[in-house]
Amino acid sequence: MPKSLTPAAALGLALVSAACGAERVVGVGDRVRHDDFMYSVVGVDRAKEIGNRHAHGTFHIVTFRVENRAGRVSHEWGNDVAYVVDERGRQFENDGEVQRTLDARAPFGLSDHYVTRAEALQTTKLVFDVPDDAEAPCLKFRGYLLMGDVFDGNLYKRTRVRLF
DSSP: OOOOOOHHHHHHHHHHHHHTSOOEEEOTTOEEEETTEEEEEEEEEEEEEETTEEEEEEEEEEEEEEEEOOSSOOEEEETTSEEEEOTTOOEEOBOHHHHHHHHHHSOOOOOSEEEEOTTOEEEEEEEEEEOTTOOSOEEEEOOOOOHHHHTTTSGGGGEEEEOO
């Protein structure tokens, strides 16, 4: 007689199955759900220099938005919430020094630590120095697994936002 799975085992199998799913690619303006929080890239600019800072490749200036749809809790995040990856798998991190230079020239409310209140929006700019030979650069997200992520298999971590 076959044994049935316990609810915990069934949930575990569902999570493993969902986590092994293919990556999803979305565009600028599309929202990506992370529990009760929606991440989006609302704009991308490119520059060879910002102030006296010269890119090794091209600066990708990403306007990044967090929309908190939670009714009561705040969402804490930092400038390391996202990174850029290219087709070869190379990763590029936000350049905090160039980000500060950009904020000094055109203030956008730079902070080292953000707390987006319940039912609020918050926007910042992230700066990535991406080599000119990078093909199909995309923004990806990092963060902790939250309860809402369980139901979609942590899809936000398997989502790429096209920056090209």
